[in-house]
Amino acid sequence: MHLAWSDLLAALAILLVLEGLLPFLNPAATRRVMAQLSQMGERELRVAGLVSVIAGLLLLFFVRS
Numbered sequence: 720m721h722l723a724w725s726d727l728l729a730a731l732a733i734l735l736v737l738e739g740l741l742p743f744l745n746p747a748a749t750r751r752v753m754a755q756l757s758q759m760g761e762r763e764l765r766v767a768g769l770v771s772v773i774a775g776l777l778l779l780f781f782v783r784s
Contacts, residue, residue, distance in 0.1 A: 742749040
């Protein structure tokens with residue numbers, strides 16, 4: 720499998736679009752989510768991050784295979 724730089728940049732562009740949707744569409748909800756995240760423990764944040772990474776890798780595996 721060959722991964723071109725354009726693929727990586729396209730993925731980054733999609734990430735930025737998706738990350739920007741919630742603050743653009745509903746800034747108040749974004750503030751509430753950020754406030755809740757700041758109250759979470761370090762272990763909870765790490766587990767949530769790990770679950771997100773695993774889900775992303777699985778999705779990428781299935782899309783690319």
